[in-house]
Amino acid sequence: MTTQDSPKPSVLIVGAGCWGLATAYTLASSGYTKVTVLEKDDVVPSRFSAGNDLNKVIRAEYADNFYTDLSVRAIRKWQTDPLYKPHFHQNGFLNVTSESAPQATKDVVTNYLTSIRGHPAFEGQVSTVHGAEEIKKVAPAFTGPTAGWSGYFNKLAGYAHSADASKAVYDACVKLGVNFVLGRDNGEVTELVYDTISSRRVCVGVKTRGNQIYHADKVILALGADVPGLIPQLGPQVTGRCWGVVHIQLTPEEARPLRGIPVTNVRDLAFFFEPDEATNKLKFCHMGGGFTNFALSQNGLSLPYEKLEDSQFIPLDDESYIRKLLQEVFPQFADRPLIDKHLCWFADTIDSDYIIDYVPDTNSSLIVLSGDSGHGFKMLPIFGEFVKEILERGSQNIAKWQWKDDTKQKSTGTWRGDTATQELSKIPRA
Ligand SMILES: Cc1cc2nc3c(=O)[nH]c(=O)nc-3n(C[C@H](O)[C@H](O)[C@H](O)COP(=O)(O)OP(=O)(O)OC[C@H]3O[C@@H](n4cnc5c(N)ncnc54)[C@H](O)[C@@H]3O)c2cc1C
Ligand SMILES: *[C@@H]1O[C@H](CO)[C@@H](O)[C@H](O)[C@H]1NC(C)=O
Ligand SMILES: *[C@@H]1O[C@H](CO)[C@@H](O)[C@H](O)[C@H]1NC(C)=O
Numbered sequence: 001m002t003t004q005d006s007p008k009p010s011v012l013i014v015g016a017g018c019w020g021l022a023t024a025y026t027l028a029s030s031g032y033t034k035v036t037v038l039e040k041d042d043v044v045p046s047r048f049s050a051g052n053d054l055n056k057v058i059r060a061e062y063a064d065n066f067y068t069d070l071s072v073r074a075i076r077k078w079q080t081d082p083l084y085k086p087h088f089h090q091n092g093f094l095n096v097t098s099e100s101a102p103q104a105t106k107d108v109v110t111n112y113l114t115s116i117r118g119h120p121a122f123e124g125q126v127s128t129v130h131g132a133e134e135i136k137k138v139a140p141a142f143t144g145p146t147a148g149w150s151g152y153f154n155k156l157a158g159y160a161h162s163a164d165a166s167k168a169v170y171d172a173c174v175k176l177g178v179n180f181v182l183g184r185d186n187g188e189v190t191e192l193v194y195d196t197i198s199s200r201r202v203c204v205g206v207k208t209r210g211n212q213i214y215h216a217d218k219v220i221l222a223l224g225a226d227v228p229g230l231i232p233q234l235g236p237q238v239t240g241r242c243w244g245v246v247h248i249q250l251t252p253e254e255a256r257p258l259r260g261i262p263v264t265n266v267r268d269l270a271f272f273f274e275p276d277e278a279t280n281k282l283k284f285c286h287m288g289g290g291f292t293n294f295a296l297s298q299n300g301l302s303l304p305y306e307k308l309e310d311s312q313f314i315p316l317d318d319e320s321y322i323r324k325l326l327q328e329v330f331p332q333f334a335d336r337p338l339i340d341k342h343l344c345w346f347a348d349t350i351d352s353d354y355i356i357d358y359v360p361d362t363n364s365s366l367i368v369l370s371g372d373s374g375h376g377f378k379m380l381p382i383f384g385e386f387v388k389e390i391l392e393r394g395s396q397n398i399a400k401w402q403w404k405d406d407t408k409q410k411s412t413g414t415w416r417g418d419t420a421t422q423e424l425s426k427i428p429r430a
Contacts (some may be wrong), residue, residue, distance in 0.1 A: 009217030010034035011391075014189045014206060014230075016041075016180065017049035018162075019369045019387075020222035021169045026384020028176035028389075036179040036214065038206065040188035044180065045166040049345050050224055052163050053245070054283050055273045057092045057263050057378040059157035061116040061126075070379065072121045077381035078160060082179050083172060084381050085110060087165035088191040091274060093157035093260040094138055096129065099148025101268035109151055125156040132379050141258050144329045149266070161275050162377055169380065185210030189230065190404040192219065192366065203359075203366035218349055218391060222369045225345035231359060231368065237404050238355065238370050240302045241290035242424075244314025246322065247281040248336040255280040269325040270318075281340070282333075284325070286318040290374070291350060295425040303405045311343040316428040333382070343428065347372045356386050357396040357403040364394055368403070 006020035008031055013020045016039035024037050045052035058078055066168055097106050117123055128151070135146045136154050143197035174180065181187045191207040191216075205215035225240035250258075265271035270286040292302040305311050305395060320340060322415040326334040349355065349371035359366040369387060376383070389397045396403075 006311055008034070009033045009219045009391075010215075011036070011220060012206060012216035013037045013220045014212055015039060015222035015224060015226075016044045016046055016170065016182075017222060017224050018166060019224075019372070019383055020220075021166055021173065022222060022380050022383035023222060023387045024173045024178045024384075025176070025389050028173055028178045030388060033172075033177065033215070035177075036181065036216065038179065038187045038189055038214065039172070039182050040206065042183040042187070044170040045163050045180065048224070048226075048304070048345075049166070050344050050372070051166050051377050051380075053282060053344065054161065054163065054276045054279075055159040055263075056162040057157070057212065057265075058088065058270070058378045059263075060121060061112075061154060061157075063112065063115055065376075067117070067118060068119050070382065072156075074379050074382045075156065078378075081381060084160070084165060085169055087161045087168060088158065089160070089274070090155075090158040090259055091153045092138070094129065094135075094151070094264045095154070095263045095266050095267070095429065096135070096149045096151030096265070098269055098325075105268055106150065111337055113152055116150075121296045122154070124303045125273050128152045129153050139261050139264070141261050142329050144327060144331045146328055148330075152263065153266075157263065160377065160380070161276075165380060171425055181214075182343075186212050193232065194362075197363070200337060200363040201361055203365045203383070203411035206411055211321060213255065218367065218386065220367045220369065222305065224372070225304045225347045227347055227368065229303050232299055232301060233359075234355075234370065235299070237349060239292060239348045240304055240345055241292055241348040241374075242285055242311070242345045243285055243374070244285065244318040245285045245340075245342055245344050246314055246319075246338040247283050247340040248326075249339060250275050250280045250282060250333070253281055254333075255282075257274050258282075264329070266325055266328070266341070269321045269328070272325070273299075284322045284338075286321040287374075288318075289422055290346070291315065291343070291422050291424050291427070293424045295423065304343075309347070312341060313429040314338075314341045315341065316430040317422075319430040338430070343424075347371050348373050348395075351400075353400040355403060356390065356401040358390070360403060367391070391416060392421060407416060 062068045078084045130150045132146045188209045189206045193205040195204045228235045261274045272284045294302045347370045352373040354370040
């Protein structure tokens with residue numbers, strides 16, 4: 001165990017996405033002088049990172065107070081810390097169903113509101129919104145009918161410009177002396193290197209595609225949806241899954257009246273954000289159960305496509321949800337071409353809990369950060385603390401973040417709507 005005064009171990013972080021960057025920054029800010037980050041892309045933010053995006057929702061309402069408390073802490077940092085503040089926009093979060101949503105989908109909101117209203121952080125922040133008239137009070141710029149929209153508006157929420165925030169953390173890491181190695185040859189890890197020390201199996205480093213070997217006292221994997229590729233024993237706990245993301249291009253004149261609109265999630269259709277300041281692009285995502293890609297794998301794992309080009313489409317159904325939403329909210333843009341189509345990959349767990357733990361049988365030498373389940377970006381300002389904690393304690397004490405016994409996971413419950421039609425190779429594409 002490392003104490004305050006003993007020398008800090010050397011640390012190798014694989015993956016410079018949201019969680020790898022957050023970890024590198026916290027460690028480098030806490031006296032760790034030997035931190036190296038390996039990343040397969042040759043730029044940061046990586047084009048493979050789920051966080052390399054115009055925006056991500058920052059909100060704290062969860063059915064589980066554990067995540068609410070953490071998200072509230074993260075939001076305080078988004079609001080005040082000079083590193084994150086420039087990238088945070090507290091426009092509020094409008095979470096509704098449209099008129100045509102199934103009754104069951106509409107019903108969920110009552111229970112949900114009761115549960116979040118019990119938390120002190122939301123006092124005076126959350127209000128119900130029913131019907132077009134009330135919607136237009138919250139978002140006067142919505143010119144479409146929005147008839148029968150119903151749900152709630154939360155003022156303690158908004159979005160972060162996630163690519164810019166990632167870049168800011170990367171720059172701060174470089175300033176603190178973190179060593180980044182980027183690119184396919186020297187930055188893409190293809191193998192973990194093990195040794196037997198005093199008859200114990202220990203991960204002593206990694207090997208890259210170009211056969212470079214890096215050694216460190218502690219190896220931390222932050223590979224997003226790619227992680228089961230490197231440690232297949234994680235396969236039963238984590239599934240690589242994706243959602244389709246698109247933009248529409250607005251002119252500066254078209255974007256101006258939409259400045260300041262809340263992040264809006266029409267649960268049965270899609271969610272969208274205020275136009276991006278730099279590009280005037282509006283982002284849309286239909287967030288269903290997520291799509292898998294088991295087709296390419298030999299060992300029963302769902303993994304992202306290796307080439308970026310192969311992820312440049314969205315499911316055809318997603319396009320029709322987005323068109324319907326445009327009719328409802330911005331009919332003037334209903335026929336605008338959908339551009340920048342791509343799949344955004346995340347690491348999904350059955351209970352949506354993160355996995356932040358030592359890999360078994362590695363003598364506490366190898367840590368995995370995984371299972372973001374599509375809600376990990378908001379934690380950027382505090383995520384590194386979670387990792388520092390277990391690095392210094394030598395174990396994970398938070399049960400829900402522990403490495404789970406794989407056989408148990410496999411036999412219980414069903415994953416987020418697992419059906420054959422969610423497999424990418426079997427669906428029509430747009
Ligand atoms: C469509 C979509 C919407 C989302 N919306 C939200 C939201 O609104 N709010 C929110 O909080 N979160 C959201 N998320 C989730 C958020 O983006 C993720 O939780 C977060 O990015 C996870 O960080 P990560 O570091 O684990 O993975 P990533 O950010 O994906 O980073 C993984 C990194 O590992 C690198 N890598 C992979 N394999 C290798 C290798 N072999 N060698 C070296 N490097 C490698 C990749 O290039 C990448 O840079 C969303 C995700 C998606 C897909
Ligand atoms: C939106 O509200 C529904 C309940 O109406 C809830 O189940 C869902 O988690 C909320 N979405 C977000 C992103 O908070
Ligand atoms: C392996 O773990 C044991 C017991 O925790 C510890 O004493 C030893 O130093 C570790 N070995 C290595 C190489 O980390």
